[in-house]
């Protein structure tokens with residue numbers, strides 16, 4: 217793990233921190249979102265079903281275009297959320313993983329604001345978890361810590377953290393491959409435990425195949441959240457509830473069936489939803505992975521956005537967005553095939569204006 221100092225919030229429970237300024241026509245702040253770049257120096261191909269064209273080479277052009285857009289914004293975003301699968305697994309087969317990652321990181325180097333990287337299945341096709349932890353895809357050094365609340369400090373057993381890009385708005389990046397057979401040493405106890413979970417739900421010889429499954433999300437290209445990570449998430453959300461914060465959650469893998477292909481959900485998505493639904497503070501949950509995109513507001517008023525994947529975006533289109541944050545809502549302004557979305561806060565939860 218890196219040794220850079222984390223920023224510690226000077227937050228005192230006795231003195232509630234000041235709320236955001238009163239509403240004006242201007243947003244309080246904004247942030248960028250982009251998913252599934254899956255860059256590889258390869259000719260175009262297709263997804264597993266053969267139904268969607270994948271533009272491996274052009275995806276880097278799309279990424280550079282998004283970065284240019286955010287850099288040119290009159291009021292730049294506070295940060296960009298990269299939702300995982302930044303390079304494609306095919307790089308590993310061509311011994312090109314580091315070269316591909318280098319090109320993608322060079323592009324992010326030109327971004328004038330911080331980027332937070334989530335990890336997806338394609339990261340693990342290219343690199344081990346240990347490698348990723350030491351790599352520039354580990355942006356945990358950007359985390360914020362809350363003084364006198366050690367229960368909100370994530371463990372080193374998973375790649376997750378929280379940060380505050382603007383007062384009263386906490387973002388939580390989750391590790392959706394915390395339970396997974398990907399990127400883990402096959403001789404480890406954790407690998408055996410995860411393989412057992414997967415095989416208990418998936419009797420297929422090909423563990424990537426959802427054929428005949430009652431719970432089709434139990435495939436090798438998905439993963440899940442350990443109880444340890446969910447307990448930590450619960451503690452952070454408890455703090456946010458107490459301090460009347462608004463929370464944005466980020467994960468490569470989605471957790472809400474109405475917004476996603478059922479095959480692409482996190483193994484134990486119900487456990488994650490149960491934690492989130494026991495708190496008031498969560499406004500939205502951003503994920504990638506599905507490539508087709510999706511949106512649904514769940515019964516507890518949490519907005520689930522699955523972002524359209526760059527890799528399956530034609531050269532003449534685009535796939536990224538900027539979220540503008542207001543005291544009573546967040547507005548996703550999509551580019552290209554990413555549609556606009558309005559995410560109102562839960563009734564009675566708007567900041568006073």
Ligand SMILES: Nc1ccn([C@@H]2O[C@H](COP(=O)(O)OP(=O)(O)OC[C@H](O)CO)[C@@H](O)[C@H]2O)c(=O)n1
Pocket residue numbers: 263264301337338422424425426437477480505506507
């Ligand atoms: N039905 C399937 C789907 C995939 N595979 C194999 O699993 C590996 C990962 O697939 P891939 O489509 O590259 O994964 P993505 O994260 O890009 O996308 C997730 C969803 O598929 C999007 O719909 C790869 O080796 C596939 O061949 C499979 O065996 N069976």
